[in-house]
Amino acid sequence: MAKVFIDDIEYEVPDGKNMLEVCLSLGFDLTYFCWHPALHSIGACRQCGVINYKDENDKRGRITMACMLPASNGTRISIEAKAAHDFRAGNIESLMLNHPHDCPVCDEGGECHLQDMTLMSGHNYRRYRFKKRTHTNQYLGPFLNHEMNRCIQCYRCVRFYKDYAGGKDLDVFAAHDDIYFGRSEDGVLENEFSGNLVEVCPTGVFTDKTLKQHYTRKWDLTSAPSVCHGCSLGCNILASQRYGTIRRILTRYNGDVNGYFLCDRGRFGYEYTNSKKRIIKALKRVSGTYQPIENGNAFEEVKALMGEGKKVIGIGSPRASLESNFLLKELVGENNFYGGISNTEGNLIKQVIDILKKGKVKTPSLAEAKGYDAVFIVGEDVTNTAPMLALSLRQAAKNKPNEEAFAIRIPLWNDVAIREIVQERTGPFFIATVHHTKLDEISSGSFYGHPDNIARLGHAVAQKINNNLPSVPDADRESASLSSSIAEALLAAKKPLIVSGTSLFSKNVIEAAANVAYALKEQGKDVGLIYTVPEANSVGMTLLSENFVDDAIARVEKERADVLLILENDLYQRIGKKDSEAILKRCNQVVAFENLENETTNSCDYLFPAGTFAESTGTIVNNEGRAQRFYQVHIPRNEVRSSWKWLDILRQDLQTAEAKDFDAIVDELIQKNPELQKIKETAPTADFRIGTQKIPRSPHRFSGRTSMIANINVSEPKPPVDNDSPMSFTMEGYHGIQPSPDTAFYWSPAWNSVQAINKYQIEVGGPLHDGNPGKRLFEPDENRQAKYFNDIPSSFHPSNDELLVLPLYHIYGSEELTALSHAVKERIPQAYIALNENEARRKGLNAEGGKVEFYYQDKKWELSLKIDNSLPDGIAGLPKGLNETSGIGYPFRTKINS
Amino acid sequence: MLSSIRTVWLVFLHMFKKRVTIEYPEKKAYLAPRWRGRIVLTRDPDHNERCVACYLCAAVCPTDCISLQATEDENGRRKPEYFRINFSRCIFCGLCEDACPTYSIQLVPDFEMGEYKRQDLVYEKEDLLIDGQGKYHGYNFYRVAGVAVGVKGKGEGENESAPVDRKKLVP
Numbered sequence A: 001m002a003k004v005f006i007d008d009i010e011y012e013v014p015d016g017k018n019m020l021e022v023c024l025s026l027g028f029d030l031t032y033f034c035w036h037p038a039l040h041s042i043g044a045c046r047q048c049g050v051i052n053y054k055d056e057n058d059k060r061g062r063i064t065m066a067c068m069l070p071a072s073n074g075t076r077i078s079i080e081a082k083a084a085h086d087f088r089a090g091n092i093e094s095l096m097l098n099h100p101h102d103c104p105v106c107d108e109g110g111e112c113h114l115q116d117m118t119l120m121s122g123h124n125y126r127r128y129r130f131k132k133r134t135h136t137n138q139y140l141g142p143f144l145n146h147e148m149n150r151c152i153q154c155y156r157c158v159r160f161y162k163d164y165a166g167g168k169d170l171d172v173f174a175a176h177d178d179i180y181f182g183r184s185e186d187g188v189l190e191n192e193f194s195g196n197l198v199e200v201c202p203t204g205v206f207t208d209k210t211l212k213q214h215y216t217r218k219w220d221l222t223s224a225p226s227v228c229h230g231c232s233l234g235c236n237i238l239a240s241q242r243y244g245t246i247r248r249i250l251t252r253y254n255g256d257v258n259g260y261f262l263c264d265r266g267r268f269g270y271e272y273t274n275s276k277k278r279i280i281k282a283l284k285r286v287s288g289t290y291q292p293i294e295n296g297n298a299f300e301e302v303k304a305l306m307g308e309g310k311k312v313i314g315i316g317s318p319r320a321s322l323e324s325n326f327l328l329k330e331l332v333g334e335n336n337f338y339g340g341i342s343n344t345e346g347n348l349i350k351q352v353i354d355i356l357k358k359g360k361v362k363t364p365s366l367a368e369a370k371g372y373d374a375v376f377i378v379g380e381d382v383t384n385t386a387p388m389l390a391l392s393l394r395q396a397a398k399n400k401p402n403e404e405a406f407a408i409r410i411p412l413w414n415d416v417a418i419r420e421i422v423q424e425r426t427g428p429f430f431i432a433t434v435h436h437t438k439l440d441e442i443s444s445g446s447f448y449g450h451p452d453n454i455a456r457l458g459h460a461v462a463q464k465i466n467n468n469l470p471s472v473p474d475a476d477r478e479s480a481s482l483s484s485s486i487a488e489a490l491l492a493a494k495k496p497l498i499v500s501g502t503s504l505f506s507k508n509v510i511e512a513a514a515n516v517a518y519a520l521k522e523q524g525k526d527v528g529l530i531y532t533v534p535e536a537n538s539v540g541m542t543l544l545s546e547n548f549v550d551d552a553i554a555r556v557e558k559e560r561a562d563v564l565l566i567l568e569n570d571l572y573q574r575i576g577k578k579d580s581e582a583i584l585k586r587c588n589q590v591v592a593f594e595n596l597e598n599e600t601t602n603s604c605d606y607l608f609p610a611g612t613f614a615e616s617t618g619t620i621v622n623n624e625g626r627a628q629r630f631y632q633v634h635i636p637r638n639e640v641r642s643s644w645k646w647l648d649i650l651r652q653d654l655q656t657a658e659a660k661d662f663d664a665i666v667d668e669l670i671q672k673n674p675e676l677q678k679i680k681e682t683a684p685t686a687d688f689r690i691g692t693q694k695i696p697r698s699p700h701r702f703s704g705r706t707s708m709i710a711n712i713n714v715s716e717p718k719p720p721v722d723n724d725s726p727m728s729f730t731m732e733g734y735h736g737i738q739p740s741p742d743t744a745f746y747w748s749p750a751w752n753s754v755q756a757i758n759k760y761q762i763e764v765g766g767p768l769h770d771g772n773p774g775k776r777l778f779e780p781d782e783n784r785q786a787k788y789f790n791d792i793p794s795s796f797h798p799s800n801d802e803l804l805v806l807p808l809y810h811i812y813g814s815e816e817l818t819a820l821s822h823a824v825k826e827r828i829p830q831a832y833i834a835l836n837e838n839e840a841r842r843k844g845l846n847a848e849g850g851k852v853e854f855y856y857q858d859k860k861w862e863l864s865l866k867i868d869n870s871l872p873d874g875i876a877g878l879p880k881g882l883n884e885t886s887g888i889g890y891p892f893r894t895k896i897n898s
Numbered sequence B: 001m002l003s004s005i006r007t008v009w010l011v012f013l014h015m016f017k018k019r020v021t022i023e024y025p026e027k028k029a030y031l032a033p034r035w036r037g038r039i040v041l042t043r044d045p046d047h048n049e050r051c052v053a054c055y056l057c058a059a060v061c062p063t064d065c066i067s068l069q070a071t072e073d074e075n076g077r078r079k080p081e082y083f084r085i086n087f088s089r090c091i092f093c094g095l096c097e098d099a100c101p102t103y104s105i106q107l108v109p110d111f112e113m114g115e116y117k118r119q120d121l122v123y124e125k126e127d128l129l130i131d132g133q134g135k136y137h138g139y140n141f142y143r144v145a146g147v148a149v150g151v152k153g154k155g156e157g158e159n160e161s162a163p164v165d166r167k168k169l170v171p
């Protein structure tokens, strides 16, 4: 602790901070631009000027930048002194000399840090009468809009994009007061985290292009705290709507998970919720076409189908909430419930869960992952399967070189000094994957091979850490030397991190990664082990599932089923046409609860309109075993409801049926599944009040209340009541600072931009007041004897006539729902089949782009050739989950022809 | 007694004063230009819609009776897709006019808006948009703003210098 004096009042503050952080944490309103809690200080904008005094006798002091001033014992500053005020107002006046007269048409307006800071500094009137400098804008792709005139040269964008996210194609050009932030030429910003510029840039230079299509000001948005459904990491988001359509996604700060950032799939992939293909009312198929059917009748009819003695089975979904999966299981009975994924995938996830539950190694959260100093990735293209983890790992790679700076007492916040010492260097970082991945650019050693060979490399590393483990038979020299250097680096690290996952559908890979982690643990290392899984609630659904879709197929093949209930699951997408048809044909009636029309809904008898994350409340469990609650954003003016609401009514006596509220369902769930006890604690119950008030979903300045539906009826209806959460659907409720984990927006007096997050944190950049959202279901136990896995696979031998086909992942395209969003669609690659040059030549294929034919499940597929020389011999790669390749089960063997 | 006589006397004298009551609706009262009556949306000197759909009027309105949705034309010029005022809620306070950064929304000297049905007091953009500039002449927001949306090119506005060449490094 250090004692500092701010305007002659003494404060105790933690060590190793700078004065700006300290002032903001203490609640002072001090202006700043270039400092960012995740990007630290560079002292570029000069906006945080304060007066710094030598000692109590110094009455004059000198202007200093608070963000560059260490908060060491005895530091004395004044924020309020007139000279400090004048300096800040003058600084902002000069930053504003060239600022355009844009606020009314600027998408940042109303949540603009520059507006906030200008008001806070006291600069009101423009005195400069000369010409303004102007800039041209660039086309930056479907995600971001560029309006360069609004720049105040704080450098946050390039510091985030290049230094933090590893981007290459955004930079600063020109000189002196002409400097320009953009690309060297117009073009799509390539980095997977570019969307964060919307929040990082304190002005309206970079704004959300998808929001621009249906622009709404922050104060008019009705939002809910939610959780991204784009991958298994469960980043926290704020989803916002106006007039019944979702308008944008912003980061919801969670100090344990995603912190200040999101990936572009998560941020821009929301538009499917507004799709024309949404199912918005209950439908029944009558002679081949769907007809609307009244809810009550639909219930009656489906209920009748499911009557006494009928054979009913249900298929759950890894993208539906725990509550929906649970109620389906209740409705059809434990033995008739099947997790909605293939057995291969289900068993892999079961194994991951097993390791999480029984292992003795910690599975760090996304935020904790940033703190490890050596990384070994075993078989996962993290950038494309779990994007935000790649961002965390990029930070982890800086820890080792940063130590050099710490050794000469440079604090972490002094970003300029650290960068000066570290330059581009990164710490130990090893990657074993099937083909070249984006993180290779920071790796100290990369290995490309068949999953079995990746597993063998893992086993070899484990063996070199723990000599008692069996050695890998017939190891080749190259991988032997690589495994030695990996083992050495991991052993030399303080906190090594092992990352793996299910994306290659290989049990061997998962086991090898666990072995490395266990071996390191035995050496006394503070090791972390992270597995990624395929979807948002893969872990949650699997926790509730004993059997999976292949079991269901086997069952209906033995004996037809009367009714099949499908929960939010496009079977064609997940298990392919052949298996889907196998099951659909053997069930007399098919009832689906679904968000959007898809191939599966084409062959159902009844369809119930199920809510996406935007219209449902529920709990999902991420890859780390963290259960998190997401709240519905609004009640749409159609029949779309949370699936669990439909299911709940269906299981009741229809005469007396009364929809249960969410908490009652959760209680029932944890009573039947005691290991999920903690999901009750993930969020407050619906009767939570602040005083007597609910938490509002809209800010108090929400407009248009008496006009927005006046065209339909001039008398305003009573606003809907939310019985499922402690939130109101309107601006009604508590008007102070909301409870941090459950707030629907960040706002505080004088802080209208996202930087108001400061006010919701105990210490800026730290945990939230009232704790970060979410509860971990499993914790490691040091004393457990985790068993090593002893099955070392033999090396893969390419065959002469057949290729082994493996999935290659794409951040845009490999996830089913986000791929339907307009902006994301523009970034989805053309479907291809990838081979290395050797292999292509051997098969008589010549040029890239040429047509390649192959067979999968007796069907002929035709794709164009892509040469990827990092792919090993004997292996072909297909993009996972694109329209052209959806429903393929990996891995499979095939012959190819040109 | 005395006061009653005085009252009668005063009333009698008033018979010779000038009349203030006018025969409305045959005769109309004088309304000052700044009188706060029916709300209109005006056009700029180039005859384009002035409203840039910034939502400020809606935000400031104490009765929340303005709602709109922004959209953009093919040049990126922002304007309202719809613009609705529920006059059955409006209190003619004029705050919307105050807040408007483009002189688009204006209150004009007209109060003759009576309707039999409340529903008919809901005005859409077609009902609000007039052909002229209203009380404030000559202002075109897009000429002074920094954005280029088909009104002027970058650097061609009032008080703007030509765009910077970003490949130039001369000090």
Ligand code: SF4
Pocket (backbone or CB within 6 Å): A099, A100, A101, A102, A103, A104, A106, A107, A108, A109, A110, A112, A113, A114, A115, A150, A202, A203, A204, A205
């Ligand atoms: S960046 Fe902020 S201050 Fe500048 S025009 Fe946009 S809203 Fe106004």
Ligand code: SF4
Pocket (backbone or CB within 6 Å): A150, A151, A152, A153, A154, A155, A156, A157, A158, A181, A200, A201, A202, A203, A205, A206
């Ligand atoms: S573009 Fe935004 S983040 Fe980048 S320097 Fe300008 S104001 Fe700062």
Ligand code: SF4
Pocket (backbone or CB within 6 Å): A228, A229, A230, A231, A232, A233, A234, A235, A258, A262, A263, A264, A265, A266, A267, A386, A387, A388, A389
């Ligand atoms: S990393 Fe995954 S959970 Fe996070 S924002 Fe991206 S898609 Fe969503």
Ligand code: SF4
Pocket (backbone or CB within 6 Å): B039, B057, B060, B061, B062, B063, B064, B065, B066, B085, B089, B090, B091, B092, B093, B094, B095, B096, B097
């Ligand atoms: S005059 Fe007042 S009440 Fe009427 S629309 Fe304008 S701001 Fe609202």
Ligand code: FES
Pocket (backbone or CB within 6 Å): A020, A031, A032, A033, A034, A035, A042, A043, A044, A045, A046, A047, A048, A049, A065, A066, A067, A068
């Ligand atoms: S915030 Fe301190 S100089 Fe920019």
